[in-house]
Amino acid sequence: MSKLSDLFLPGLISLSLLALVGTELRSHPKDDATRTHIAVWVGWSGFEYDTFQSVVNDYNKSQNKIFVDLLSITGNSTKTLISTSAGVPPEISLLSAAEIPQFADAGAIEVLDDACRQRGWTQDKYVPGYWDVLQYQGHTMALPATPSTVALYCNTDILKRSGYDKPPETIEEMDKMVDKITKVEDGKVKLAGFLPAEPGWWPWGWGPYFGGSLWDGKSKITMNTPENLQAMKWVESFSKRFGPAQIQSYRSGFGVFASPENAFLADKVAMEVQGVWMHNFIQKYNPKLKWVASPFPYPKDRPDMKGHTIVDQDIFVLLKNCRHREEAIDFLAYVQSQGPMEKLCLGQKKSSPLRVKSPEFWAKQDNPSIRLFDDMAYSKSCISTPKLGIWPEYSAEISNALDEVSLLQKSPEDALKAIDERIQPKLDQYLNRLEKRRTAGK
Amino acid sequence: MNQKKFSTALTHAALVTLSCLFIFPFLWLLDTAVKPISETMKQPPVWIPSKFEFGNFWEAVNYGSDKVGYIPFLVYAENTVMLALLVVTGTVVSNAIVAYSFARLRWWGRDLIFAVTLATMMVPFPVMMVPTFTIFKHLGWIGTYRPLWVPAWFGSAFSIFLLRQFFKTIPFELSEAAKIDGAGEWTIFRSIILPLSKPALSVVALFSFMGTWNDFLGPLIYLLRQETFTLSLGLEFYHSKAGGTQWNLLMAATSIVILPVLVVFFFCQKQFIKGISITGIK
Numbered sequence: 001m002s003k004l005s006d007l008f009l010p011g012l013i014s015l016s017l018l019a020l021v022g023t024e025l026r027s028h029p030k031d032d033a034t035r036t037h038i039a040v041w042v043g044w045s046g047f048e049y050d051t052f053q054s055v056v057n058d059y060n061k062s063q064n065k066i067f068v069d070l071l072s073i074t075g076n077s078t079k080t081l082i083s084t085s086a087g088v089p090p091e092i093s094l095l096s097a098a099e100i101p102q103f104a105d106a107g108a109i110e111v112l113d114d115a116c117r118q119r120g121w122t123q124d125k126y127v128p129g130y131w132d133v134l135q136y137q138g139h140t141m142a143l144p145a146t147p148s149t150v151a152l153y154c155n156t157d158i159l160k161r162s163g164y165d166k167p168p169e170t171i172e173e174m175d176k177m178v179d180k181i182t183k184v185e186d187g188k189v190k191l192a193g194f195l196p197a198e199p200g201w202w203p204w205g206w207g208p209y210f211g212g213s214l215w216d217g218k219s220k221i222t223m224n225t226p227e228n229l230q231a232m233k234w235v236e237s238f239s240k241r242f243g244p245a246q247i248q249s250y251r252s253g254f255g256v257f258a259s260p261e262n263a264f265l266a267d268k269v270a271m272e273v274q275g276v277w278m279h280n281f282i283q284k285y286n287p288k289l290k291w292v293a294s295p296f297p298y299p300k301d302r303p304d305m306k307g308h309t310i311v312d313q314d315i316f317v318l319l320k321n322c323r324h325r326e327e328a329i330d331f332l333a334y335v336q337s338q339g340p341m342e343k344l345c346l347g348q349k350k351s352s353p354l355r356v357k358s359p360e361f362w363a364k365q366d367n368p369s370i371r372l373f374d375d376m377a378y379s380k381s382c383i384s385t386p387k388l389g390i391w392p393e394y395s396a397e398i399s400n401a402l403d404e405v406s407l408l409q410k411s412p413e414d415a416l417k418a419i420d421e422r423i424q425p426k427l428d429q430y431l432n433r434l435e436k437r438r439t440a441g442k
Numbered sequence: 443m444n445q446k447k448f449s450t451a452l453t454h455a456a457l458v459t460l461s462c463l464f465i466f467p468f469l470w471l472l473d474t475a476v477k478p479i480s481e482t483m484k485q486p487p488v489w490i491p492s493k494f495e496f497g498n499f500w501e502a503v504n505y506g507s508d509k510v511g512y513i514p515f516l517v518y519a520e521n522t523v524m525l526a527l528l529v530v531t532g533t534v535v536s537n538a539i540v541a542y543s544f545a546r547l548r549w550w551g552r553d554l555i556f557a558v559t560l561a562t563m564m565v566p567f568p569v570m571m572v573p574t575f576t577i578f579k580h581l582g583w584i585g586t587y588r589p590l591w592v593p594a595w596f597g598s599a600f601s602i603f604l605l606r607q608f609f610k611t612i613p614f615e616l617s618e619a620a621k622i623d624g625a626g627e628w629t630i631f632r633s634i635i636l637p638l639s640k641p642a643l644s645v646v647a648l649f650s651f652m653g654t655w656n657d658f659l660g661p662l663i664y665l666l667r668q669e670t671f672t673l674s675l676g677l678e679f680y681h682s683k684a685g686g687t688q689w690n691l692l693m694a695a696t697s698i699v700i701l702p703v704l705v706v707f708f709f710c711q712k713q714f715i716k717g718i719s720i721t722g723i724k
Contacts, residue, residue, distance in 0.1 A: 012527075012530075012531050012534075013531060013535075015527050015531075016527050016528050016531040016532075019523075019524035019525070019527040019528050020528060022520075022524045023521070023524050023525065023528065023586070023587040023591075024586070024587075026521065026524075026587075026669065026670055027585060027586040027587055027665075027667070027670050028586070029667070029669070039666065043683070044682075044683065045678060045679045045681060045682050045683070046679070046680075046681070046682025046683075047682060048682055048683065049679075049682075069666075069667070070668075071666060071667065071668060072668065072679070073662060073675065073678075074662070074675070074678040074681075075662050078662075078663070079662060079663055082571060082572060082575055082663050083575075083584075083663075085572050085575075085576075086572060086575045086576045086579045086584075087576075087579060088579050088584050253485060254485075255483045255484070255485045256483045258681075258686035258687045258689075259482065259483030259686075259687075259689065260480055260483060260484065261483045261484060261485045266485075277683075280686070281686055284479075284686050285480070285686070
């Protein structure tokens with residue numbers, strides 16, 4: 001026995017030596033030295049990654065000079081930021097459009113104006129809503145990957161039971177529908193027509209849905225405006241009508257989003273704001289659900305806002321100081337061409353950000369509302385996150401204010417005033433910082 | 443006598459209740475692993491699946507093997523084992539040596555340096571993330587496993603502290619007797635102190651094994667190739683942003699991933715509990 005234990009440490013060390021050899025071999029594979037390798041990092045997984053890997057494979061086969069090493073990893077933004085700060089960025093990374101300001105302000109991403117001019121990546125090539133979110137301080141900072149817009153998903157069975165055969169056009173109509181659909185028994189909500197907090201992914205969007213804006217585009221936070229106040233009062237009205245505690249208690253019974261117990265999929269909420277991807281979840285978790293999507297209703301007195309939508313999209317950025325800039329642009333050019341872009345978007349069950357789409361692209365789509373999501377991106381009232389580096393703080397402040405208003409802890413007026421007071425000094429500081437950096441750069 | 447029996451029964455009942463509470467997440471994990479996807483997140487929960495799908499384990503390991511970007515689960519398992527071996531060995535060897543020096547040798551500035559060593563525990567990892575990353579970049583180690591295991595060979599404050607406390611409990615007379623017999627410090631360390639310190643060494647080994655096995659952030663920032671990933675990164679692939687999560691497969695894969703930790707714990711249980719109680723970390 002003692003001999004066995006004598007062998008333990010030498011055994012462990014021998015195994016460790018083997019592990020050392022193994023790890024070294026695995027982290028230094030023999031790459032094709034005849035080609036330039038470029039690193040592309042994405043946060044996609046599952047079928048989204050499958051599709052992109054397939055596009056990358058096509059590119060790697062299509063020529064023999066450049067090889068794309070694709071990396072799919074959760075927390076891609078964090079990884080990209082750390083690697084870029086340390087001076088070893090990948091060539092291309094996939095981010096969300098809302099992240100452009102943070103990366104651009106940090107000087108982490110390349111301005112693509114020249115590449116766009118040379119390669120013909122202009123506004124005319126892309127759907128306007130998707131092109132606009134790529135712009136920051138007058139420059140094109142990214143290129144589209146897969147786009148998305150959001151709409152109002154309606155459970156048509158529930159709507160029919162309440163006597164409605166189509167989604168609401170205006171917010172006023174929607175409010176009436178909500179009153180009729182929502183069932184409260186013994187002081188408990190049994191069915192909700194609509195809940196602003198469900199799923200609550202775009203809390204900052206309510207103001208713009210009423211025609212408000214989040215800042216003036218120059219130097220002022222504009223939360224405290226009549227439109228945003230109207231939106232905040234609208235959110236508050238749900239708690240006033242059905243009771244904050246009752247809504248909270250009802251929501252506590254909702255399951256995880258990606259599950260059959262999702263409030264919309266489980267017939268607990270009749271109408272919900274969701275993105276183009278909701279179709280995938282319906283197919284997966286409740287394929288029998290009868291639904292229809294339509295643009296989120298507009299205020300009755302603002303017919304000009306009809307068809308408005310929140311635009312978001314996954315974007316490709318070129319990292320500053322990457323080793324193979326030109327090769328990376330070559331790969332981006334491949335992905336931005338119609339065939340590969342359609343393959344990518346079709347595989348990810350989304351519309352294409354390109355204006356020109358082939359008939360096959362539409363024919364192969366299995367989402368019956370896919371054209372609606374594409375059409376909405378042409379709207380003149382497309383809504384996107386403000387292009388501000390302090391957006392994460394600003395967004396958190398809006399969410400907190402909405403929570404307070406929903407719980408009837410604060411009046412909408414006070415909540416909006418508080419956001420303005422807290423965020424304006426941060427915006428001033430942020431703009432000063434940018435100005436100083438710009439001056440130092442000159 | 444009756445009062446004693448009652449008190450014992452009460453204690454046992456309390457312990458059983460607490461055990462049930464602690465084991466509940468684990469049972470839920472196993473339960474979800476054998477459910478059909480439609481029953482995974484039901485409310486109210488379905489405790490007994492309508493159909494036990496044991497094939498989920500096989501499917502989880504071979505998830506997406508028919509697709510372009512499939513999850514090479516076994517490769518990730520192999521990577522994790524290799525990494526854990528290097529880290530555990532490094533942690534046990536290096537920390538024992540350092541702790542021996544702090545506990546059994548007298549040298550100038552020892553206590554001050556020990557205090558500085560302990561103080562390093564106060565620095566949170568995110569603060570050191572970019573500077574450490576930059577150092578490894580200059581060493582040309584990004585994309586390799588080295589940033590993940592080499593530091594383990596240079597000691598960690600927690601393990602040093604733990605082993606030092608244990609080494610101090612071993613009577614000094616043993617070392618003195620060995621010295622009279624002509625043994626040097628290295629011989630005393632290897633032949634007397636280490637064999638007597640198995641419980642504490644087991645604790646250090648188990649902690650470092652669990653830390654490496656479950657580490658997510660380290661591999662996330664340092665590894666650059668899909669085929670070098672570890673299991674904790676691999677588990678993320680059962681989740682898709684626009685396509686939902688395969689909860690049953692994720693739980694099946696997680697059950698397999700935590701299996702080694704459970705096995706190690708059960709085998710070392712006796713030593714582990716002894717080590718915990720002697721070193722006073724409870």
